[in-house]
Amino acid sequence: MTYSLLYRGFLSSCNYSCGYCPFAKRIESRARLHRDRQSVERFANWIAEQTSDQWKILFTPWGEALTRSWYRTALTRLSHLPQVQRVSAQTNLSCGVRWINDCNLERLSLWTTFHPSEVSAVAFAAKVIELRGQGVQLSVGMVAIPGALSDVDAMRDRLPPDVNMWLNAQQPRRRPFTEDEVARFSRIDPYFPLTLRPERSLGRPCPTGEVSFTVDGDGDMRRCHFVDSVIGNIYTPNWRASLMPRVCPNASCKCFLGTSQLLSTNSASALSNRLALLEH
Structure with missing residues (x-):
């Protein structure tokens, strides 16, 4: 069986201070960082033991993880495990990149x-170009903010054509996007309009909790980041028994990580394609 797994541990801090982010410049105690490190190492050890299944793993931390050595170590280790088809991480790319030389690219x-308030487009694009030159698979994303067309255009103009760029509509936002803004953002990311509105999901079949699930720092399993009910724990012998077909219990799904899992809709199909693009 091939499972898609989202990991989000105890880390909830970031070295950036973006105005739209609740985790900006949050500082955590040494005790909490130690707990997060132990949890990440435990998770990597568990994946190493799961040789009868195949895994696609995405680290989706609250804040920035790759400035922490234990996340870089985990990514490096997991990239070499034969049962791991892909290991990915969301990052603002502020960390050093020498560790990537030890990964299975x-x-x-x-x-x-x-994040244009934290780093220049020139410096960010230069690091992207450096990584692409080394053969690193990556995509570049931005929070699309009404009135911020120039920031988006500046980044797209500096990126190599083969680097996919994705835009997520700011939530919440001070004003709606104009038709011109939607059109211009959509020329850069054709799937951008699908991030403007929630997808109705109540009662619809969704493979989360069946072949896709999330894991927190304690090993607790949930269907996705948007359904809080715990369905099991990976550190128990019968964790697979927690996985079964389910329908969505929420009125709507507000993030493409969740919406891309929904079945039998054109929007979900489009978002699934978008999800695949982000990994290359």
């Missing part, structure tokens, strides 16, 4: 995000 990918 056929299985590593980075979901990088450009």
